[in-house]
Amino acid sequence: MTTQLNPVTQALDAYAAAVAAQDVDGFVALYDDDVVVYDSWGQWQYSxxxxxxxxxxxxxxxxxxxxVEVVFADVQTMVSREVAFGHAAVTFTAISARGERTRSMTNRLTINLARNDDAWKIVHEHxxxxxxxxxxxxxxxRA
Structure with a gap:
């Protein structure tokens, strides 16, 4: 999915790779220290x-x-010099150790990024x- 120099699609690619590898450090490295996340699970927000x-x-x-395999569809982005945002449908599919797809769900995702010292970080996710x-x-x- 990578679109050269698009920080949103680069972040989404890195997100999918970190989830597949279950790489906590790689995953959270995508986010700003002051990130606010409105997640679909568990609690109202993470600050x-x-x-x-x-x-x-x-x-x-x-x-x-x-x-977990993560696939983004219908990705739309807008990028300026200091901020970028994107939204997509994201499908999470669990795959067993035997390679069987055991469960799947699709939800809507919006991310907002800010550039600081030439590094783009997710500052808000919903x-x-x-x-x-x-x-x-x-x-x-998804219907």
Whole structure:
């Protein structure tokens, strides 16, 4: 997916690679120290890199021998000199040690990056799932 010199697509590529490798340090290196994340799981928001690192560590630790494939679709970006943002549909697929796809979900992701000393970092991330109005349940598959 890499688009040369596009910090958003570069961040998304690095995100997918870090998740596949369950590389906590590589994953959190994408984020600013003061990042604010509105995640779809567990709590309303994570403020600061330490809080986000804790969530990522727990997530990767919960996978056991499974790996997770991350695929971004319909990526849209806008980049200026100091800020960039993008949004996409992101599908997370768990793959067992035997290579079987065991579960999958798709949600919406928006990331905002800022450039500081020629390094781009994610300063805000927002993931969401639509809600079925009749049941109140999250919709995990894209229609």
């Amino acid at each position: 600061g890199l330490s809080a986000w690192r804790g969530m990522v560590t727990d997530w990767f630790g919960s996978l056991g021998s499974d790996t 993931s969401s799932l639509p809600i079925d109005m009749e049941t109140g349940a999250a919709i995990f598959e």
